[in-house]
Amino acid sequence: MVGYIVRRLLAAIPLVLGVATIVFFVVNLAPGDPASIYSAPGVSPQAVEQMRQNMGLDRPIHERYVRWMGAMLQGDFGISFSRNQPVRDVIAQILPNTLILSASALLLAFGAGILIGVVQAVRQNTFTDGALSVGTLFFYSMPSFWLALMLILIFSLYARNVWGWPLWLPASGMVSVDHNAMGPWEQVLDRLRHLVLPSASLALVLAAGVARYMRGSMLEVIRQDYIRTARAKGLPERTVILKHAVRNALIPVVTLLGLYLPVLFSGTVVIETVFAWPGMGKLMVDSIFQRDYPVVMAGAFVFAVMVVVGNLVADLLYAAVDPRIRYE
Amino acid sequence: MALLEVKELRTWFEGEAGTVRAVDGVSFSVGEGEVVGLVGGSGCGKTVTALSVLGLVPQPPGRIQAGSSIRLGDLELVGASPRELRAVRGRRVGMIFQEPMSSLNPVYTVGEQIGESLRLHRGVGRREARRLCVGLLEEVGIPEPERRRRQYPHELSGGMQQRVMIAMALAAEPELLIADEPTTALDVTTQAQILALLARLRESRGMALLLITHDLAVVAETCHRVLVMHRGRIVEADSVEAVFHRPRHPHTRSLLDSLSPLKGETGQGEADLEGGTGDGTPVGSDGSGS
Numbered sequence: 001m002v003g004y005i006v007r008r009l010l011a012a013i014p015l016v017l018g019v020a021t022i023v024f025f026v027v028n029l030a031p032g033d034p035a036s037i038y039s040a041p042g043v044s045p046q047a048v049e050q051m052r053q054n055m056g057l058d059r060p061i062h063e064r065y066v067r068w069m070g071a072m073l074q075g076d077f078g079i080s081f082s083r084n085q086p087v088r089d090v091i092a093q094i095l096p097n098t099l100i101l102s103a104s105a106l107l108l109a110f111g112a113g114i115l116i117g118v119v120q121a122v123r124q125n126t127f128t129d130g131a132l133s134v135g136t137l138f139f140y141s142m143p144s145f146w147l148a149l150m151l152i153l154i155f156s157l158y159a160r161n162v163w164g165w166p167l168w169l170p171a172s173g174m175v176s177v178d179h180n181a182m183g184p185w186e187q188v189l190d191r192l193r194h195l196v197l198p199s200a201s202l203a204l205v206l207a208a209g210v211a212r213y214m215r216g217s218m219l220e221v222i223r224q225d226y227i228r229t230a231r232a233k234g235l236p237e238r239t240v241i242l243k244h245a246v247r248n249a250l251i252p253v254v255t256l257l258g259l260y261l262p263v264l265f266s267g268t269v270v271i272e273t274v275f276a277w278p279g280m281g282k283l284m285v286d287s288i289f290q291r292d293y294p295v296v297m298a299g300a301f302v303f304a305v306m307v308v309v310g311n312l313v314a315d316l317l318y319a320a321v322d323p324r325i326r327y328e
Numbered sequence: 329m330a331l332l333e334v335k336e337l338r339t340w341f342e343g344e345a346g347t348v349r350a351v352d353g354v355s356f357s358v359g360e361g362e363v364v365g366l367v368g369g370s371g372c373g374k375t376v377t378a379l380s381v382l383g384l385v386p387q388p389p390g391r392i393q394a395g396s397s398i399r400l401g402d403l404e405l406v407g408a409s410p411r412e413l414r415a416v417r418g419r420r421v422g423m424i425f426q427e428p429m430s431s432l433n434p435v436y437t438v439g440e441q442i443g444e445s446l447r448l449h450r451g452v453g454r455r456e457a458r459r460l461c462v463g464l465l466e467e468v469g470i471p472e473p474e475r476r477r478r479q480y481p482h483e484l485s486g487g488m489q490q491r492v493m494i495a496m497a498l499a500a501e502p503e504l505l506i507a508d509e510p511t512t513a514l515d516v517t518t519q520a521q522i523l524a525l526l527a528r529l530r531e532s533r534g535m536a537l538l539l540i541t542h543d544l545a546v547v548a549e550t551c552h553r554v555l556v557m558h559r560g561r562i563v564e565a566d567s568v569e570a571v572f573h574r575p576r577h578p579h580t581r582s583l584l585d586s587l588s589p590l591k592g593e594t595g596q597g598e599a600d601l602e603g604g605t606g607d608g609t610p611v612g613s614d615g616s617g618s
Contacts, residue, residue, distance in 0.1 A: 225430040231384055233445050233496065234418030237410070247435050323435055323480045 004327035005312065012308040016301065017069075023300040024068060027293050028061055034081050034291040055081060068297070077301075078294035082287065087298045090283070095302065097174060098279035101272070102264055104199040109206035109260070114246075114253065116207070117214020121249075122241060124219060132211070140208035144267050148201035148274045155197060170194050172276040198275040202267050206260055213256055217249040224248070251322045258314035265303050330357035331536050332381070332400055332421075332504055338393035339373075339380045350376040350390075352560035358504065363530060363537045365547035365568075367583065368557035374540045375426075377557070378506050381405065382421060383413045400504075419449045422497030426509040428489035432481035438465075439477035442496045449500030464495040469525055487518035491525065498529065504536045505529075511546065523550055544583055548572060556580045 035052040039045075052058055056067070071078060077087035116136060120129045139147070152171040160168035170176065174194050175187075182190060221227065222245055230244040231237075269281035276282070280299055287295035319325045339351040351373040358364045368374050379385045381398055383405060398405040400416060408416075417423075425431040433441060442464060443457035452460065458477070465473035468491040481489055490510060497505055507526060511519035527550050530537045539550060547554050547568065554571045556564040556579065563577040575581045 225425060225427055226433040228379075228384060229425065229431045229493075229496075230433065232382055232417055232423045234414045234416070234448060234500075235444070236414060244433050244436075248433070251435075321435065323437075324482050 001327055005316075008312050008315075009308075012312075016304050016308060019304040020069070020072065020297065020301045021065075023297050024065055025061075027296050028064065032291045033057075034293055037082065037290060072298075072301070077298040080287075080292055080295050082290040082292045082295075087294045090295060091280070091298060091302060094278060094280055094283050097277065098268055098272070098281065101195070101198055101202070101268060101277060101279055104195055105202035105206070105264060105267075106257075106260075108199055108203035110210055110253075110257070112203065113207040113210025114214050114250070116211035117216075117253075118218055118241065118246060118249075120211065120215040121218030121222060133215075136208040136211045138208075139204045140212065142205060144201050144205045145270045145274055147204060148197070148271055151197050151201055152274075169196050171197060174278060198271050198277050201271050201274070202264060205267075206264065209260070210253060210256060214249060214253050217252050218245060221245045221249045247321060251318070254314060254318050254321055257317065258311040261307050261310040261314075265306065330399075331360045331362075332358040332398070332538070334377075334381070335397040335399075337377065337380055337396045337398060339376050339385055339396075340391055340393055341389045342391065343389055349560050351380060354557070354560070354562050356555050356562060356565060358536050358538055360503070361530075361534050361536055362553065363527075363539060363551045365551035365554045366538060366540045366557060367542065367544055367547055367554060369542060369579075369583070372557045373560040374542075374557055375508055378423070378508050378538065378540055381506065382417050382423060383408070384417075384423075418445055418497075418502070419500045420502055421504045421506060422500070422502035423506045424490070424493045424497050424508065424510050427513050428486060428493050429481065429513070431493055432489055434481055437478055437480055438484070438492050442477075442492065442499055445496050445499035460499075461495075464498060465492070467498070467529070468492070468495045469521075470495075485518075486514050487521060490514060490518075490522055494522075494525065494529070498533070501533065502535060504538065506538045506540070508540045509542070510539075512541070512543075519546075526550065542583075544572075544586075556583065 033052075034055060035048050035057060038051045039048045056064060059067075068078070075088070077091070079085070080087050080090050083090055116132055120132050123129045155169045156171035159165040170193055174191065176182075176190050176194075179187060179190055222241075226248075227240060227245055230240045235244075265281075268277075268279060269284055271277070272279045272281035273285050280302065284296060284299045286292075287299065315327075319327055334357065335355045337351055337354045338349070341348040341350055354373070354377055356364070356366075366374050366377065376385060376390070380392055380396075381400075385392065392406055396406050400420060403412070403416070405413065405416065432438075439458065439461050442461045443454070446452055446457040446460050447454070450457075450460070461477055462473045465476055470476050470488060470491050476484070476488070481492070484492065490513075494510075505526075510526065511522050514522060523546060526537065526539070529535075537550075539547070541547060544554075551568055554564070554566060554568055555562050556571065556577060558577070558579040564571060564575070564580050571580060572584065575584055
């Protein structure tokens with residue numbers, strides 16, 4: 001098991017380095033000049049040129065590549081052009097925010113999706129099944145940024161200003177302006193309130209996919225002989241479904257986890273921008289606009305590592321739900 | 329008094345192509361401690377009959393028709409509430425199936441699956457269930473029960489899996505064990521062992537056995553009485569000797585001939601057996617399976 005994990009991680013090294021290389025060339029060959037952010041009225045062209053030299057941008061691209069890769073392998077991602085602090089510190093500060101958002105979105109997506117799928121399968125071809133099918137298809141076919149805007153419109157804007165609900169949800173940032181003045185429990189509540197809309201925007205679309213998958217998987221499992229055995233034992237239907245069917249139906253759904261991670265991370269880029277969530281996605285977008293090459297490259301690298309690790313976790317979970325799978 | 333009394337059982341399946349009368353007016357009884365063989369070709373309604381007894385026919389599309397009666401002792405099972413049926417399933421009537429591999433849940437250990445029955449029907453705790461489980465595994469002839477208990481079904485051979493199924497069915501000490509083609513999926517040597525085990529357990533526990541099979545050889549070795557089923561009906565019911573020596577129904581004769589293809593005196597071969605089991609009509613030959 002440990003040997004398997006180590007081998008998988010070693011095998012991922014060329015993949016991650018390949019991703020880093022591609023990102024390096026895409027970013028560096030793209031039009032735009034990072035030093036241009038310094039060009040302003042009153043700044044001489046010589047000074048801008050001096051900045052360009054300081055950033056090492058006057059060097060040929062292959063030389064920059066070798067230097068960047070060499071430094072990165074030692075854990076040095078360079079200095080952010082726009083923030084003037086080490087990229088590593090910038091990411092260390094911001095990565096947890098994205099992890100919180102992604103993890104809660106994943107939990108919500110799989111929790112809700114599995115629940116809906118099971119209900120649909122148990123009530124196959126009833127009104128409940130049909131209504132949930134239409135509902136999940138609705139969210140499945142919806143772009144998450146649009147869903148995000150609609151959620152803001154309903155739960156933030158209208159709920160607060162038009163309908164006057166006491167329970168409206170904030171539409172931007174991770175905490176309220178007066179967060180530091182709150183008591184400890186209020187602070188937790190404040191963070192949770194800020195988390196609801198962005199994670200729901202990400203999760204609903206994914207949950208719809210999980211639900212459709214889970215429904216199919218459950219219907220398949222319910223027909224199996226061992227379900228008949230469980231009934232023949234005299235187990236109550238609830239135990240038959242929740243204990244004997246669900247665990248088996250989860251096996252194919254777990255593989256979705258690995259498939260959904262890249263979707264989720266690219267989703268955060270959009271959703272964090274919409275909700276002004278200070279995470280990796282928003283950092284990437286801001287850095288691209290500011291031609292902050294080191295941050296963009298390091299960010300892409302971090303996303304690649306997260307996808308690789310996430311896929312490994314999905315494969316390990318696969319073995320956890322299915323005892324027939326053993327990793328040697 | 330009969331332990332199980334089935335009268336005019338009709339289990340039909342309604343599909344788009346029409347109604348399949350898988351079981352169409354079957355009556356029989358099984359006495360206490362008696363071994364009854366239910367024989368017939370594939371698709372004749374044997375399995376559906378067995379599933380009907382425990383209310384395990386998927387409905388829809390299946391439906392036990394009005395006028396059918398299945399009595400277990402004093403209890404009428406047709407139309408019984410889910411709660412009443414659950415109290416019978418596993419506890420008073422145990423059941424084992426044709427494919428032990430697919431009949432065991434692949435994601436739970438053998439011990440967990442047997443223990444589940446013990447906890448449910450005997451109301452014992454986890455620790456006591458573990459102890460009883462080891463005893464049951466020993467009783468069905470599984471070596472190293474303490475180790476096997478912790479294994480998953482896929483780690484056992486087909487014969488072992490069927491033994492586990494039997495242990496599970498015995499957990500609540502049922503009065504009747506329904507064995508639906510328990511040896512069909514196993515190789516010949518294992519078949520003989522499982523049959524011997526069933527015979528031994530039946531004797532030591534004094535339970536009744538309804539043995540469903542397409543193989544008359546199996547019936548000859550184990551049963552007191554035989555019911556021959558054909559196209560959803562029972563066409564012959566008699567003692568083993570009578571059925572073997574004086575078969576009355578042509579279908580019984582073709583089943584007997586299929587036993588020893590070398591006999592050949594009557595000139596009946598496989599072609600006749602095909603004709604005997606009769607396909608073409610939806611009744612018996614279609615759907616529902618055995």
